[in-house]
Amino acid sequence: MKSMTYKRLAALALGTALTLAAGLPAASAADKISTVVNVQQIFSSLDPAKVTDYTGYMAVVNMYDGLTTVSPSGEIVPHLAKSWDVSGDGLTYTFQLRDDAKFQDGTPVKAADMVWSIQRLLGINKGPSNLITGVLKPENVTAPDEKTLVLKIDRQFSPFLAATPLMMALNKTLITANAKPDDKWGEAYVGEHSAGSGPYKLVSYNRSADMVIARNADYFLGWTKGTPVDEVRFVQTSDDATVKALAEKGELGLSSHGLGNDTYEAIGKMANYKLIQTRTSGGFVIKLNTKVYPTDDVHVRRAIAYATDYKTIQEIIYPGTDMQGPLSTAFKDAHNGDIKPGTFDLEKAKEELAKSKYAGQKITLVNSYVASLAFEAEVALLLQANLEQIGITLDIKPEPWNRIVELSSKPDTTPASTQVNISPTYPSPDSMFYNQYHSKAAGTWMSMEWLQNPEIDALIDKTRGTTDVAEQNAVYKDLQAKIADLQPDVWAVAPNRRYAANKCLQGYQFIPMQSWDLNFANFTWDCKAK
Numbered sequence: 001m002k003s004m005t006y007k008r009l010a011a012l013a014l015g016t017a018l019t020l021a022a023g024l025p026a027a028s029a030a031d032k033i034s035t036v037v038n039v040q041q042i043f044s045s046l047d048p049a050k051v052t053d054y055t056g057y058m059a060v061v062n063m064y065d066g067l068t069t070v071s072p073s074g075e076i077v078p079h080l081a082k083s084w085d086v087s088g089d090g091l092t093y094t095f096q097l098r099d100d101a102k103f104q105d106g107t108p109v110k111a112a113d114m115v116w117s118i119q120r121l122l123g124i125n126k127g128p129s130n131l132i133t134g135v136l137k138p139e140n141v142t143a144p145d146e147k148t149l150v151l152k153i154d155r156q157f158s159p160f161l162a163a164t165p166l167m168m169a170l171n172k173t174l175i176t177a178n179a180k181p182d183d184k185w186g187e188a189y190v191g192e193h194s195a196g197s198g199p200y201k202l203v204s205y206n207r208s209a210d211m212v213i214a215r216n217a218d219y220f221l222g223w224t225k226g227t228p229v230d231e232v233r234f235v236q237t238s239d240d241a242t243v244k245a246l247a248e249k250g251e252l253g254l255s256s257h258g259l260g261n262d263t264y265e266a267i268g269k270m271a272n273y274k275l276i277q278t279r280t281s282g283g284f285v286i287k288l289n290t291k292v293y294p295t296d297d298v299h300v301r302r303a304i305a306y307a308t309d310y311k312t313i314q315e316i317i318y319p320g321t322d323m324q325g326p327l328s329t330a331f332k333d334a335h336n337g338d339i340k341p342g343t344f345d346l347e348k349a350k351e352e353l354a355k356s357k358y359a360g361q362k363i364t365l366v367n368s369y370v371a372s373l374a375f376e377a378e379v380a381l382l383l384q385a386n387l388e389q390i391g392i393t394l395d396i397k398p399e400p401w402n403r404i405v406e407l408s409s410k411p412d413t414t415p416a417s418t419q420v421n422i423s424p425t426y427p428s429p430d431s432m433f434y435n436q437y438h439s440k441a442a443g444t445w446m447s448m449e450w451l452q453n454p455e456i457d458a459l460i461d462k463t464r465g466t467t468d469v470a471e472q473n474a475v476y477k478d479l480q481a482k483i484a485d486l487q488p489d490v491w492a493v494a495p496n497r498r499y500a501a502n503k504c505l506q507g508y509q510f511i512p513m514q515s516w517d518l519n520f521a522n523f524t525w526d527c528k529a530k
Contacts, residue, residue: 033525034231035253035502036246037518040238040372041401043211046202047190048117048168049124052444053401054423058515062213062232064196066165067095067114067149074281074330074427074512076161080109080169080197081149090156090467095149101220103171103197111143116172118151120185128166128425130441131434135160158467162428165513171195199521200232210235219521225507226524229253238372247273247500254518255500258373261319267500276499281330281512282423282432283323284313286367286383286490287448289418291411294363294392299356301487304365304417306349307386308490310342317378320495325484327432327476328494330512333469334429336477339484342491349390364393368407368415371398376419379492408445418448421495427513429476433460437483449488456482503527 041055048060069079081095101109119138121129132153140152153160174195179186189195194202197220200213211234215223232253237243240263246252247267255267268275288295288304295301314320322341329335353359367383369376377398384394397415399407404420407413424431435446438460442450459479463472497510504527511517 032230033227034233035229035505035525036233036235036251037254038243038246038252038256039234039236040256040258041370042207042236043205043234044207044402044405045127045191046194046205047124047187048127048166048170048196049121049129049185049190050127050187052127052405052425052446054421054515057425058234058518059211059213060168061198061514061516061519062200062521063194063198063202064168064170065101065109065198067167067169068161068164070165070427070511070513070516072509072511076164076427079165080114081164084161086161091153093151093153093160095151097147097149098220099147101169101197102218103169103174104194104201104216104218105171105174106218107171107173109169109197110146111149112146113169113172114149114167115141115143117170118167120170121167124185124187128163130444131163131166131426132160134440156465156467158464158472159426159428159430159434162426162430165516166426169197171197199519203231213520221521223521225522226526229505229520229523229525232520238374240374243267243500250502252500253502253505257497257499258375259498259500260374261316264498264500272503274501274503276501276508278497278508278510278517279330280320280423280495280497280510281328281427282421283328283494284318284320284419284421284492285323286379286492287418287420288488288490289411289414289416289448289450290486290488291450291452292414292416294356294358294365295416297356297358298487299352300358300363303349303352303356303390303392304383304387305342305487305490306345306352307383307390307392308342308492309344309382309386310492311344312382313379314493317382318375318493318495319498320493323491323494325480325491326436326489327429327480331429331432331476334473334476336480338477339480344386346386346389349386353390353392362393363391364395365417366395366397366415367417367419368397368399368404369419370401370404372401379419405445408448409443411442411450414448414450417490420445420448422446423514424512425514429472430460430464433463433476433479433483437488451483451486451488453486456486 045051045056046059065080067081068076071077082098084095118141135153135157142150175186178189199219203212203214205211213232215230267273288301325339380396387394437451439452441447463475504525506526506529507523
């Protein structure tokens with residue numbers, strides 16, 4: 001019965017995806033370029049003030065523009081703001097906006113729109129707002145003229161500039177005209193429309209299946225790099241057979257990066273496809289809830305870490321390299337190289353378990369993962385087999401991504417262990433520490449450890465309160481050592497990010513910030529290029 005149900009669902013998914021892709025025009029310079037991009041998770045939100053995950057940011061980065069953006073090297077570079085100045089005391093940031101930026105309806109982007117957009121971000125108080133809440137007050141966001149934005153923060157805050165790519169411009173006039181009396185910020189409207197200045201406009205959005213965006217021909221940065229991609233159809237499916245079928249028909253432009261190894265290899269061997277592989281600036285981790293049984297005991301957490309077969313994960317299940325604690329080596333100056341990678345050692349796992357308050361008891365550990373990700377199912381089964389050898393029963397509970405997000409809001413509903421990919425939401429080590437381990441960031445999928453440790457909070461606050469880079473890096477290294485000792489996570493692998501791509505799709509560059517590498521304004525369609 002279960003097998004038949006799975007096959008029927010897979011067939012339905014394949015039918016849906018092929019129906020969406022059917023009738024796409026040939027990919028030539030003379031035609032409209034329309035291609036399919038595979039995503040494995042639903043677009044849970046299209047609102048820049050609410051998104052928190054990789055898929056959500058994929059939508060946002062294509063439909064909206066930030067005050068600044070991020071280069072492939074991880075630097076903050078101009079975008080809507082062409083320049084900025086910081087006062088001597090580090091408290092006042094003055095941005096000069098471009099003269100030519102305009103929203104998708106043709107109206108100019110003014111400083112007043114940025115003021116309203118940032119105040120909206122703070123007012124909704126979700127998503128990326130936690131980066132600046134308590135640092136920037138709404139009344140301290142001002143516009144002395146149409147092209148000048150002034151942000152006055154309450155105290156020195158080292159990652160402030162790194163958060164400015166997430167300060168997206170929204171069309172105040174358009175949104176307020178469509179807002180309801182009980183919806184001050186127009187959340188319902190923004191949740192189903194694109195209301196920014198970005199390179200692509202929303203055409204259609206089916207939260208559980210697909211999203212279509214079309215090129216904004218009047219995008220203020222222009223389209224001068226080559227033949228642009230006119231339309232992108234995001235098809236949500238976790239079925240590898242569906243993705244392979246799209247490639248076989250030549251309709252797949254770009255795959256997700258969570259497919260099975262066999263699927264990548266199969267598509268990579270097809271005549272019109274190539275594989276893209278890059279480094280990452282985050283990692284695949286097993287988050288351990290420090291507030292619930294049995295992971296409230298550090299010795300149990302260490303036992304789980306020792307019972308993790310890192311090499312099998314890294315070499316077979318989810319290819320990549322060792323992680324050395326919570327911070328990627330991409331942040332080389334802040335990374336603590338003294339932290340050793342995880343070790344698979346069942347004898348040491350048994351020794352740690354014997355030190356725990358649950359020693360001698362039958363222990364059951366809940367492990368949750370994203371139900372749509374096949375490699376996470378393999379990791380769960382591998383971990384289950386290893387934990388059984390040390391006396392822990394792993395209760396495997398796959399969940400839809402939106403359910404995992406929901407469960408993470410409270411410590412007593414957050415699973416004892418959860419598999420996730422974690423990466424910087426802004427290009428700073430602070431993104432990896434604050435979002436995961438600071439008490440004020442608790443209650444999101446990024447912070448399912450519920451660490452809430454005053455010493456850790458104080459160290460994170462110390463790095464945020466100084467602009468001395470050498471001092472910051474020294475504290476970051478101390479912070480990593482203390483977090484590693486507490487073992488709130490199993491740092492399993494720094495995965496190689498892989499995509500299967502149509503050979504005509506050119507221009508991919510890795511950017512160390514969420515889905516900023518999938519801004520399709522940076523891609524071109526050239527079937528003759530290598």
